[in-house]
Amino acid sequence: MAETEDFAARIAAAYTSSGPALELGRGMLGGTTHPGATVRLPAAMANRHGLIAGATGTGKTKTLQLLAEQLSAIGVPVFAADMKGDLAGLSAPGEENDKVKSRVTELGVEWTPTGYPVEFLALGGLGPGVPVRATMASFGPQLLAKVLGCNETQASSLTLVFAYAEQKELALLDLADLRATLQYLVSDEGKAELKTIGGLSTQTAGVLLRKLVELEAQGGEAFFGEPELEVADLMRTTPDGKGIISCLELAAVADKPKLFSTFLMWLLAELFEALPEVGDLDKPKLVFFFDEAHLLFADASKEFLDQVAQTVRLIRSKGVGVFFVTQLPDDVPGEILAQLGNRVQHALRAFTPRDAKALKAAVTTYPKTSDYDLEEDLTQLGTGEAMITILSERGAPTPVVWTKLCPPTSLMAAIPTDSVTNAAKASQLWARYAEEIDRESARELLEAKVAAATAPPAAPPADKAEPKESGKRSKPGKSDSAVVDYLKSREGRSMMNTVVKGVFGMLKKKR
Numbered sequence: 181m182a183e184t185e186d187f188a189a190r191i192a193a194a195y196t197s198s199g200p201a202l203e204l205g206r207g208m209l210g211g212t213t214h215p216g217a218t219v220r221l222p223a224a225m226a227n228r229h230g231l232i233a234g235a236t237g238t239g240k241t242k243t244l245q246l247l248a249e250q251l252s253a254i255g256v257p258v259f260a261a262d263m264k265g266d267l268a269g270l271s272a273p274g275e276e277n278d279k280v281k282s283r284v285t286e287l288g289v290e291w292t293p294t295g296y297p298v299e300f301l302a303l304g305g306l307g308p309g310v311p312v313r314a315t316m317a318s319f320g321p322q323l324l325a326k327v328l329g330c331n332e333t334q335a336s337s338l339t340l341v342f343a344y345a346e347q348k349e350l351a352l353l354d355l356a357d358l359r360a361t362l363q364y365l366v367s368d369e370g371k372a373e374l375k376t377i378g379g380l381s382t383q384t385a386g387v388l389l390r391k392l393v394e395l396e397a398q399g400g401e402a403f404f405g406e407p408e409l410e411v412a413d414l415m416r417t418t419p420d421g422k423g424i425i426s427c428l429e430l431a432a433v434a435d436k437p438k439l440f441s442t443f444l445m446w447l448l449a450e451l452f453e454a455l456p457e458v459g460d461l462d463k464p465k466l467v468f469f470f471d472e473a474h475l476l477f478a479d480a481s482k483e484f485l486d487q488v489a490q491t492v493r494l495i496r497s498k499g500v501g502v503f504f505v506t507q508l509p510d511d512v513p514g515e516i517l518a519q520l521g522n523r524v525q526h527a528l529r530a531f532t533p534r535d536a537k538a539l540k541a542a543v544t545t546y547p548k549t550s551d552y553d554l555e556e557d558l559t560q561l562g563t564g565e566a567m568i569t570i571l572s573e574r575g576a577p578t579p580v581v582w583t584k585l586c587p588p589t590s591l592m593a594a595i596p597t598d599s600v601t602n603a604a605k606a607s608q609l610w611a612r613y614a615e616e617i618d619r620e621s622a623r624e625l626l627e628a629k630v631a632a633a634t635a636p637p638a639a640p641p642a643d644k645a646e647p648k649e650s651g652k653r654s655k656p657g658k659s660d661s662a663v664v665d666y667l668k669s670r671e672g673r674s675m676m677n678t679v680v681k682g683v684f685g686m687l688k689k690k691r
């Protein structure tokens with residue numbers, strides 16, 4: 181075993197910071213807490229991303245809370261998905277009870293109960309919080325395909341429909357717009373136009389339509405539309421220089437995991453598109469906590485994962501740090517895991533073969549240590565303790581340290597729903613986002629078109645005006661791979677270019 185004498189000094193030196201830093205806790209060795217073994221994360225390294233993992237009830241959310249409040253205190257805005265409502269406690273001062281007192285004494289840290297500036301957001305107004313939405317067009321076909329659980333052909337077909345709408349200047353703002361566009365393409369009036377979209381079959385259009393109706397039946401339309409959430413609203417500070425913590429309250433939509441996890445990805449991609457390059461800063465511009473991250477990666481296509489990996493890799497130089505929160509570290513695909521420089525691994529269980537495999541895999545991702553037997557100790561960590569390794573100021577992984585984490589200074593519990601609702605209503609964002617607006621978009625335009633086409637006198641010329649065939653590949657009703665072939669063709673690629681502009685093929689805003 182390692183030299184105990186210099187443990188505290190070694191750890192404190194490895195976790196030092198010349199600029200602002202987040203206090204994580206104090207190192208433990210052989211069951212003893214060393215108040216001198218300060219474990220901190222330099223704020224400058226928070227954009228090197230992170231992972232907070234651990235079995236249920238081991239302290240992941242409290243770690244997130246601890247990081248969020250300290251980021252806020254040094255003026256860094258935070259975005260966090262609040263899965264269970266317990267993060268809302270960030271807005272209220274913590275309660276000084278015996279457990280907290282003894283932890284604080286053991287660690288030898290200062291502890292002053294403090295509430296932080298929190299903005300509560302709710303997806304489409306489901307649950308307490310300022311309603312936030314994304315337009316269908318900016319959400320884009322790839323993310324929507326993920327929500328709808330599309331196969332490759334269906335996803336490609338969706339891309340074509342988005343491209344068609346873009347070309348015809350049919351604004352896709354909400355679910356109704358997309359549904360109207362698909363309905364139009366399979367209708368008598370729209371069939372000729374369907375032929376102009378190479379490879380899209382009536383059958384696939386029908387399947388997509390059914391999937392959209394299902395999503396609508398689950399309340400999905402609430403998330404899509406205007407006004408769209410502007411990322412600048414997530415990057416605010418208070419007049420006294422604290423970073424505002426935006427908590428997206430997700431408890432009310434916990435039964436729609438595909439939708440909210442994809443929405444979080446949309447938000448990340450939006451940030452990526454909107455923010456300028458800034459390189460490395462002494463503290464990030466925003467830190468984004470992606471809770472229940474395994475939901476994003478479950479059944480994701482290779483292409484989807486590549487896009488996530490790319491976004492995560494590149495967003496760092498835009499000053500955004502992303503922390504994924506999940507139970508098992510191998511919930512996060514290797515390519516993304518490799519980019520998460522800061523690891524806070526709470527206790528893992530080794531009950532099932534799946535757990536044991538995850539445990540072994542986790543051990544291999546840690547730097548070698550003679551202080552601990554990682555495979556054993558990862559199962560022995562107490563609540564609110566974690567095995568930590570981060571990137572030091574020099575960009576090298578720090579030695580692994582069994583850390584007892586500081587208690588958050590804000591409330592470690594949910595606050596009453598009424599308080600969340602009242603806070604949201606009092607927010608300056610409420611006036612801008614509360615009311616959904618419904619401007620003229622694809623649905624109205626297509627309804628008008630169909631009405632004009634079916635009106636007795638004008639009908640025949642209007643129908644004949646659209647017989648454009650776009651080459652031999654455009655054969656609707658063909659085999660499933662027709663659309664994939666089409667997208668690989670020259671025409672297909674040029675059509676794709678009109679729609680796939682940024683990550684996830686997000687359309688540029690037309691304002």
Ligand SMILES: Nc1ncnc2c1ncn2[C@@H]1O[C@H](COP(=O)(O)OP(=O)(O)OP(=O)(O)O)[C@@H](O)[C@H]1O
Pocket residue numbers: 234235236237238239240241242243246283563564565585586587588592
């Ligand atoms: N840093 C800490 N300081 C003090 N107490 C803590 C700390 N971390 C965790 N705890 C205690 O452990 C409990 C569970 O922590 P937490 O809610 O963060 O677990 P979790 O891993 O998020 O669980 P779940 O997976 O169920 O969401 C807390 O209610 C608190 O009592």
Ligand SMILES: [Mg+2]
Pocket residue numbers: 240241242
């Ligand atoms: Mg939790």
